[in-house]
Amino acid sequence: MIKSVLYLAVGAVLLTGCAAVHETKHTDEHGAALTCAKKPAQVLRHVVLFKFKDDATPEQIRKVENAFAALPSKVDTIYDFEWGTDVSVENLQQGFTHCFVVSFRSEADRAKYLPHPAHKEFGQILGPHLDKVLVIDYWTQN
Amino acid sequence: MIKSVLYLAVGAVLLTGCAAVHETKHTDEHGAALTCAKKPAQVLRHVVLFKFKDDATPEQIRKVENAFAALPSKVDTIYDFEWGTDVSVENLQQGFTHCFVVSFRSEADRAKYLPHPAHKEFGQILGPHLDKVLVIDYWTQN
Numbered sequence: 001m002i003k004s005v006l007y008l009a010v011g012a013v014l015l016t017g018c019a020a021v022h023e024t025k026h027t028d029e030h031g032a033a034l035t036c037a038k039k040p041a042q043v044l045r046h047v048v049l050f051k052f053k054d055d056a057t058p059e060q061i062r063k064v065e066n067a068f069a070a071l072p073s074k075v076d077t078i079y080d081f082e083w084g085t086d087v088s089v090e091n092l093q094q095g096f097t098h099c100f101v102v103s104f105r106s107e108a109d110r111a112k113y114l115p116h117p118a119h120k121e122f123g124q125i126l127g128p129h130l131d132k133v134l135v136i137d138y139w140t141q142n
Numbered sequence: 143m144i145k146s147v148l149y150l151a152v153g154a155v156l157l158t159g160c161a162a163v164h165e166t167k168h169t170d171e172h173g174a175a176l177t178c179a180k181k182p183a184q185v186l187r188h189v190v191l192f193k194f195k196d197d198a199t200p201e202q203i204r205k206v207e208n209a210f211a212a213l214p215s216k217v218d219t220i221y222d223f224e225w226g227t228d229v230s231v232e233n234l235q236q237g238f239t240h241c242f243v244v245s246f247r248s249e250a251d252r253a254k255y256l257p258h259p260a261h262k263e264f265g266q267i268l269g270p271h272l273d274k275v276l277v278i279d280y281w282t283q284n
Contacts, residue, residue, distance in 0.1 A: 045226065047189065047241060049278060069284070084187065084280025087249075090256070092277035099189060099280050107229075114232070134276070135234035136191060138226025138241050142211070 042139045043079060044104040046113075049096040049134040056129040067125045068100055074118035077109035078102055096134065110137070184281045185221065186246040188255075191238040191276040198271040209267045210242055216260035219251035220244055238276065252279070 052061055065083070072081040080103035086093050104110045113119055194203055207225070214223040222245035228235050246252045255261055 044229070045224075045241070045243075046230070049276075082187075082282045082284055084283050086278050086280060087186070088188070088277050088279035089252075090277050092275055094276050096276070096278055099187070099278050101187075110231075133234055134191075134236050134238070135230050135232050136228050136238055136241050137230035138228060140224045141226050142224055 040079075040105055042141070044107065044110060044137060044139055046102040046104065046110060046137045047135065048100045048102070050098040050100075050126075051095040051131045051133075052097065052129050053131045060129050064126050064129060065098070067122050071102070071118055071122060075113050075116050077104060077112045079105045079109065095132070182221075182247055184283070186249065186252060186279060186281055188244040188246065188252060188279045189277065190242045190244070192240040192242075192268075193237040193273045193275075194239065194271050195273045202271050206268050206271060207240070209264050213244070213260055213264060217255050217258045219246060219254045221247045221251065237274070 050064075052064075068083065069081070072078045081101070083098065083100040086097050086099070102113065104113065192206075194206075210225065211223070214220045223243070225240065225242040228239050228241070244255065246255065
């Protein structure tokens with residue numbers, strides 16, 4: 001029993017550590033701004049591409065972008081998030097215009113994100129305007 | 143004439159600054175390892191997805207992976223590089239198995255990468271084994 005409580009306590013401490021903010025601001029010896037991170041060796045990237053329907057208006061697309069960008073504030077297992085719109089010059093984007101990259105520290109964290117109510121709610125906003133979607137996930141290597 | 147030399151000198155200093163290593167290693171007050179970077183506000187991501195031909199052998203695919211991963215050592219306008227193989231669980235990867243992300247600090251840097259001899263040489267290694275490719279570039283937003 002005491003052993004179980006100990007394991008729970010250690011687990012709680014570890015979890016708190018993992019949930020800590022992973023970037024801190026510092027300055028170098030010349031006073032330049034530095035962003036410092038305790039980088040995990042590998043991160044699980046979740047890359048999501050969208051092509052919207054031809055009749056989707058700029059306002060409807062903006063609503064989807066904002067709703068996706070709001071997910072990191074709603075799903076605490078998201079480790080990092082970025083997105084942008086296509087500016088490629090090789091004409092190999094196959095109609096996709098948007099790329100969102102959601103990063104996780106573990107498959108368990110991704111498993112909490114995918115069925116999360118906030119993610120499902122986002123799907124409701126996206127669905128009516130989506131023509132096609134592509135998703136590929138990978139563990140980062142250099 | 144003196145003005146031109148001055149411009150050249152200032153340009154050289156700026157270039158040297160841009161070419162400097164962008165990550166440094168530090169330790170925090172508890173001795174934990176920190177990776178610190180002078181992060182640019184935005185980075186230009188160049189996301190490349192591959193599906194290999196069914197008859198491509200693991201050795202041939204490994205050769206392509208290694209050749210791509212060698213590009214950052216050959217093209218000095220590459221700011222960051224990572225890649226990985228598909229581990230997605232939603233079955234929306236449309237046959238793509240590999241994702242490579244090449245990052246640049248400017249469109250000018252990308253413009254030096256695309257026609258670079260090392261990139262062209264990589265294309266020769268890739269070409270015979272490639273079934274399909276998708277490329278999307280974006281400026282990072284959060």
